[in-house]
Amino acid sequence: MIVEDAPYMRETIEMMLDTERYEVVGTAVNGREAVKKYKELKPDLVTMDLVMEEMDGIRATKEIKRYDPHALILVISALGTSKYIDEAMEAGAGEYLWKPFTVENLFEVFERLLGTEEKPKPGLESKFLSSLEGSRDKVEIVTYLHGIYPNISDSADISKHTNTDQATVLRELQGMGSRSDKSNSLYSVWGSWIK
Incomplete structure (x- = not known):
């Protein structure tokens, strides 16, 4: 599920993810809608913007994690200071990806969160x-x-x-x-x- 208030960015992430590897099951334009849709759709992974009206991404992440402690949340934001990283991680985000990013960056993070990345060589x-x-x-x-x-x-x-x-x-x-x-x-x- 994609949570992003900017239509262009939401559509861009959706195009990146809508492949054979992944399926976008829903989108939300603010944190309040994200919490509601998470409960309905129960997606495998959520991409979460931080700055949104009605409810920001930090609060939405906390609400989703309160509802489902095993929820996988990737914060995607242009806010890359340690303050926001700390807040996102404390709220329960599993990863933090800075805008702008490439499709490869996004897939790498998804693979880590979903546990599908290649393991390091022994030794x-x-x-x-x-x-x-x-x-x-x-x-x-x-x-x-x-x-x-x-x-x-x-x-x-x-x-x-x-x-x-x-x-x-x-x-x-x-x-x-x-x-x-x-x-x-x-x-x-x-x-x-x-x-």
């Missing part, structure tokens, strides 16, 4: 762990990761992580382009360090 995680072993300084680790793997992209559920510094590092790693097996594995290693 890569231990290689990354051993290469970073003994490095305690978070800034050093982030610099290392950015220098070697500039295409890391993931939107972890930051609300599950209790250490604010580590959540900040996670935000630095997300939304930076396509994922490769190496960056996927590296990100999962980094995530395992902070749980």
